[in-house]
Amino acid sequence: EVQLVESGGGLVQPGGSLRLSCAASGFTFRSYEMNWVRQAPGKGLEWLSYISSSGSTVYYADSVKGRFTTSRDNAKNSLYLQMNSLSAEDTAVYYCARLQYNGQSYGADYWGQGTLVTVSS
């Protein structure tokens, strides 16, 4: 069974840092591209980051570029999101999602349960 489990969320002060983790199981993690997506309270989904299966290619949304860093450790079946210079606008549930290639493009076919990050003093 495919499982993605995020961890590392919590309360952090403005300007602070946090590192989220996403533990993958039930599939060959090193073969899949991954995304980070967040959802602020009562708001819609916001794509944050894409990472290739090898980790060599990473893309970011403009809203987090230069502040957030996505990485992965295929030996540990884990995905990471390092978040720096956090502000209240970063308060959200953060999801990791597996990208499935369907022969033409990608869709996020499995998602974690999400981890809540709250930025507040």
Place this chain on the structure above:
Amino acid sequence: DIQMTQSPSSLSASVGDRVTITCRTSQNIGTYLNWYQQKPGKAPKLLIYVVSSLESGVPSRFSGSGSGTDFTLTISSLQPEDFATYYCQESHSNSYTFGQGTKLEIK
């Protein structure tokens, strides 16, 4: 960046109704368009990819169409479990931008 505009933002409908949600993109994305369903407190679920292909296990009352910049998600006969928020997403560019969502509520 590609802008995604969904309409309507919210929609009230009854069980058995046929509903259509529209997604418009600011650039031609061909058929690189996904649809997701999200229920409160839950992670999104992939419904449709490349405009019209149903993800495994998704009921056939869901369908998608369109190409280029205009896309639609149709639910042919609403069931109680379909009341949720729906998002389109482009997978054409290096940013997998989502639409703002359409909340489907019970009338």
